[in-house]
Amino acid sequence: MSEPVLEVEDLRVDLRTPRGTAHVVNGLSYTVGRGETVAVVGESGSGKSVSVLALLGLLPSRTATVTGRAALQGEDLLTMSKNRLREVRGPGVGMVFQDPMTSLNPVLTIGRQLAEAVRAHGESSKAAARERAVDLLREVGLPDPDRAVDRYPHQLSGGMRQRVIIAIALANSPALLIADEATTALDVTVQAQIIELVDRLQEDHGTGVVWITHDLGVVAGIADRVLVMYGGRCVEDGTVDDVLERPAHPYTRGLLGALPDLAEETGDGEVPDLATVPGVPPPPTDLPEGCVFWPRCPVRSDPRCETEQPPLDLVGGPLLTKGDGLPHRAATWCREGDDRWT
Amino acid sequence: MDLTKRAEPERDVLVSARGLEVHFPIRGSGFRRRPIGAVRAVDGVDLDVYRGETLGLVGESGCGKSTLGNALLRLVPPTGGRVTFDGIDVTALDRRRLRELRRRAGMVFQDPFASLDPRRTVAQTVSEPLEVHGLAGDRRERAARVGELLELVGLDPAVAGRYPHEFSGGQRQRVGIARALAGEPDFLVCDEAIASLDVSVQAQVLNLLRRLQRQLGLTLLFVSHDLSAVRHISDRIAVMYLGRIVEVGPAAAVAGDPQMPYTRALLSAVPVPHPELERSRQRVVLGGDVPSPAAVPSGCRFRTRCPDVFEPCPDVDPALQPVGSAPGHLAACHLHGVVGTPVAAEADGAADRPPRAATGSAAR
Amino acid sequence: MTGQPYPEPAASPTATEAGREPSLRPARPRWRETLGLLARNPTAAGAATVLVLVALVAVFDQQLAPEGPNEISVEDRLQPPSTEHWFGTDDLGRDVLSRIILGASVSLRVGFTAVGIALVVGTLIGLLAGYYGKWVDDVLMRFMDVIFAFPAVLLAIAVLAVRGPGPTNTAIAIAVVYVPIFARVTRASVLGVREEVYVRASRSVGASDLRLLTRHILPNAAPPIIVQTSISLAFAVLAEAALSFLGLGTQPPNPSWGLMLAEGRGYIELAWWIAFFPGMAIFLVVLCFNLLGDGLRDVLDPRQRTAMGGGR
Ligand SMILES: Nc1ncnc2c1ncn2[C@@H]1O[C@H](COP(=O)(O)OP(=O)(O)OP(=O)(O)O)[C@@H](O)[C@H]1O
Ligand SMILES: Nc1ncnc2c1ncn2[C@@H]1O[C@H](COP(=O)(O)OP(=O)(O)OP(=O)(O)O)[C@@H](O)[C@H]1O
Ligand code: SF4
Ligand SMILES: [Mg+2]
Numbered sequence A: 001m002s003e004p005v006l007e008v009e010d011l012r013v014d015l016r017t018p019r020g021t022a023h024v025v026n027g028l029s030y031t032v033g034r035g036e037t038v039a040v041v042g043e044s045g046s047g048k049s050v051s052v053l054a055l056l057g058l059l060p061s062r063t064a065t066v067t068g069r070a071a072l073q074g075e076d077l078l079t080m081s082k083n084r085l086r087e088v089r090g091p092g093v094g095m096v097f098q099d100p101m102t103s104l105n106p107v108l109t110i111g112r113q114l115a116e117a118v119r120a121h122g123e124s125s126k127a128a129a130r131e132r133a134v135d136l137l138r139e140v141g142l143p144d145p146d147r148a149v150d151r152y153p154h155q156l157s158g159g160m161r162q163r164v165i166i167a168i169a170l171a172n173s174p175a176l177l178i179a180d181e182a183t184t185a186l187d188v189t190v191q192a193q194i195i196e197l198v199d200r201l202q203e204d205h206g207t208g209v210v211w212i213t214h215d216l217g218v219v220a221g222i223a224d225r226v227l228v229m230y231g232g233r234c235v236e237d238g239t240v241d242d243v244l245e246r247p248a249h250p251y252t253r254g255l256l257g258a259l260p261d262l263a264e265e266t267g268d269g270e271v272p273d274l275a276t277v278p279g280v281p282p283p284p285t286d287l288p289e290g291c292v293f294w295p296r297c298p299v300r301s302d303p304r305c306e307t308e309q310p311p312l313d314l315v316g317g318p319l320l321t322k323g324d325g326l327p328h329r330a331a332t333w334c335r336e337g338d339d340r341w342t
Numbered sequence B: 001m002d003l004t005k006r007a008e009p010e011r012d013v014l015v016s017a018r019g020l021e022v023h024f025p026i027r028g029s030g031f032r033r034r035p036i037g038a039v040r041a042v043d044g045v046d047l048d049v050y051r052g053e054t055l056g057l058v059g060e061s062g063c064g065k066s067t068l069g070n071a072l073l074r075l076v077p078p079t080g081g082r083v084t085f086d087g088i089d090v091t092a093l094d095r096r097r098l099r100e101l102r103r104r105a106g107m108v109f110q111d112p113f114a115s116l117d118p119r120r121t122v123a124q125t126v127s128e129p130l131e132v133h134g135l136a137g138d139r140r141e142r143a144a145r146v147g148e149l150l151e152l153v154g155l156d157p158a159v160a161g162r163y164p165h166e167f168s169g170g171q172r173q174r175v176g177i178a179r180a181l182a183g184e185p186d187f188l189v190c191d192e193a194i195a196s197l198d199v200s201v202q203a204q205v206l207n208l209l210r211r212l213q214r215q216l217g218l219t220l221l222f223v224s225h226d227l228s229a230v231r232h233i234s235d236r237i238a239v240m241y242l243g244r245i246v247e248v249g250p251a252a253a254v255a256g257d258p259q260m261p262y263t264r265a266l267l268s269a270v271p272v273p274h275p276e277l278e279r280s281r282q283r284v285v286l287g288g289d290v291p292s293p294a295a296v297p298s299g300c301r302f303r304t305r306c307p308d309v310f311e312p313c314p315d316v317d318p319a320l321q322p323v324g325s326a327p328g329h330l331a332a333c334h335l336h337g338v339v340g341t342p343v344a345a346e347a348d349g350a351a352d353r354p355p356r357a358a359t360g361s362a363a364r
Numbered sequence C: 001m002t003g004q005p006y007p008e009p010a011a012s013p014t015a016t017e018a019g020r021e022p023s024l025r026p027a028r029p030r031w032r033e034t035l036g037l038l039a040r041n042p043t044a045a046g047a048a049t050v051l052v053l054v055a056l057v058a059v060f061d062q063q064l065a066p067e068g069p070n071e072i073s074v075e076d077r078l079q080p081p082s083t084e085h086w087f088g089t090d091d092l093g094r095d096v097l098s099r100i101i102l103g104a105s106v107s108l109r110v111g112f113t114a115v116g117i118a119l120v121v122g123t124l125i126g127l128l129a130g131y132y133g134k135w136v137d138d139v140l141m142r143f144m145d146v147i148f149a150f151p152a153v154l155l156a157i158a159v160l161a162v163r164g165p166g167p168t169n170t171a172i173a174i175a176v177v178y179v180p181i182f183a184r185v186t187r188a189s190v191l192g193v194r195e196e197v198y199v200r201a202s203r204s205v206g207a208s209d210l211r212l213l214t215r216h217i218l219p220n221a222a223p224p225i226i227v228q229t230s231i232s233l234a235f236a237v238l239a240e241a242a243l244s245f246l247g248l249g250t251q252p253p254n255p256s257w258g259l260m261l262a263e264g265r266g267y268i269e270l271a272w273w274i275a276f277f278p279g280m281a282i283f284l285v286v287l288c289f290n291l292l293g294d295g296l297r298d299v300l301d302p303r304q305r306t307a308m309g310g311g312r
């Protein structure tokens, strides 16, 4: 692999809150190669959004402490000046934020907002920007883009708004695309369309993608690698096949077990309740010692669970995983009944 | 025009829509901002929701699911057709009776971050319906009732004094559900109620909804694009395309034996969480642009993207007809016999066609 | 209702246990919490203290002023600040400190009344225009545009010409000028809030327009209005000065800060203190209003009050 698009090393984010310091991201490391897709999954509140907001300097600077290293094509994002960061967003990094309602200005037409994104990075004339805006809307599959540009966000359906936001992120064919729950509001056919669009972008421009989602079906379809987060840590990572088909961490297993199945046989009898992971995640101000997952873990058996943080160990070395030889790692003491651990 | 009578024993209908239309005017940019067209968000929907069932509503983004849900509760005014709730015509209610409808029918919104007023405590939010409808007399009683509601949805009543930003997405969605339940409704519309929750919380909310339904005898309209979740929770599933219901029937039949090409495409696009399966999955890829609800194709509105399109499709607007083997399974597609309203020769552009309810059809 | 009655909540002894009874109120009474938070915000608390002191001075002006406002003494003309006359004397030998103390009530009353009227009327108009939209919006906002199009001073002069000078009429004149500003600020803010999902959610449970407007839309649209209020208070004090300077506001020899500032202008090289101290008084009050406004805006936002909990 050539030089990675994004290289994150030991990223830590602390947020000062009146209730104490919240350790939201605790030592996260990953790389995204050219044209590669890394899916980030994990519990709500596990720090997925914060970890990417930190990369772009979008956390409140008064309360957030960000340490570590995050290189975008070799340039450290965390020590970058504000001006340089602004230049980098757009052509360098496109970001789709999680909160579609607040990412669009309710009193401006979507055409204006798109044109702004286009014009901020080059495209000079108003008319050209508008044309480009229409093209972008067509690419994300918005019906009737010529008319749609003149509408206000509240006149669009949830999924249409989401596509506008995606169009803004893709406006400048960025080197890195960060998509935070980008297709959550979309139906499966449009979702497939967006995924294809991103695929094409990756092929044409070698865009690296960080895709945050809780739809494991999407992960299975698009990801090269998966990173599972819990309590601000990476608890498991590896190729998509390893993580989804052969999960090693009890949390990942619980996650996969909670999915409803389309093919499920209902018949006339009672449908069984879905399996859930009982309990709630720990507040980031008060993380447990030891394994972050142990208070909710259904299989905790090792005495170290409650006292010692499990390292991110290889689940079978790179030699054992087939294909591209990417390692499969998990941070858990619970290795019983799993003979892959070396 | 009871579409189901023939195929199924009579069932108790709670909410019913006939020829329901919601058209949003598109205004010109001139000084008077005259309407120059209309977005036909809901365009002739016939739908029955039976008492005590969960009806799943799926469909493409922008096809009018939310608008339909809102129109059933008269949160957007219908521009045509009729909605009845427990036999009462919803489209012609005075203020007082509209308020009563608001009590009896609730809504859970998609975005738990946006649907709670950030400046009001959880208790104030949940007690709003109680105050509005004068339920639960004084403040003490109200407080007690709020506590009960919070317990019902699995929240600790002690959190009542907190503000929404102190909760996680799943917890907020529970608050939203508690608010919707406060008026003791018969009918609940859940508009993408789980879309923004993470998987394990989704499972919790799905379980909660099912439990509440059993416990309270609720009728649910569950709008979602997560077909697996819809399949899991629903008794029946309705599929919507471009403002119209195109297939409806028992969940197992619609999901297991889809009869309309769009439904097939939709089902084949559901990603599965198994990488190898996912890579080898046969998808029905829909070609063509998504038509705009402001310029609906003539005849079958799916014909511009349908893989099976044949001669009658542009000329005859298909009506729902019994299909498949399961009773109550209906689809609007000519592959099962050409039934429906012929497109009038002169109205070629289709945009100005009168609603189809005007003419009869072989099926009825 | 036709369904089954609601069951008792699943065995819930905890819900009614003493001390855990849920309350509809925020955990602590809101105003006390607000005051508490304000107290913890040193700038805002300081500003509030200063304003309270100024208000006290305005109320007890007769007792506090060392001399009468209009006691002319020719031999004490244009005295610089000294132990006898802390802020010096003006061209007629009147004690500047006394006149500032006695002018406080006029300045503050005009400021508060003007902004109060403009706030109520303007916010109401903006609220209705923004919420109902369509022709209501068109009619109200075109009307506001018309008022806005007049030069402010001209408008105020017209009002005063019709109603005659005096503090109350000065306040009304200033208010007329500010109404469109409040209407615009409010409308813009309401337009954003109106489309929020929580507003629709409230409507879905049957909340009336009045309830939506007062409980949901106004509180959430308030922050820019609060900021506008503090800015306008500042400008109203200055506007009163301008009108007095034109001879339309406070009538000499009665003191008001604006008038004193205007009168002292001519002596700025000879006796700086005549204009300086009233100017400082205006500056101090204006600054404090602004600081207090900023503090209030933060404190009234529940998101600022408590830590971010779960979720986001
Ligand atoms: N501005 C902030 N101030 C204080 N704490 C915050 C702030 N933003 C986020 N947090 C906290 O940081 C933690 C991680 O939040 P984050 O939004 O990254 O979660 P997430 O993994 O994206 O979850 P979700 O799947 O729900 O989006 C949460 O516990 C949240 O409460
Ligand atoms: N207030 C409005 N004014 C004009 N058009 C509107 C308005 N609300 C919705 N529409 C249009 O109506 C159509 C249907 O919207 P609706 O929100 O019902 O879609 P949906 O099926 O819920 O989609 P999604 O799955 O994306 O939420 C869309 O084309 C949308 O642009
Ligand atoms: S009626 Fe024709 S176009 Fe429509 S779904 Fe059936 S085959 Fe396709
Ligand atoms: Mg997030």
Ligand SMILES: [Mg+2]
Pocket (backbone or CB within 6 Å): A157, A158, A159, B065, B066, B067, B191, B192
């Ligand atoms: Mg919707």
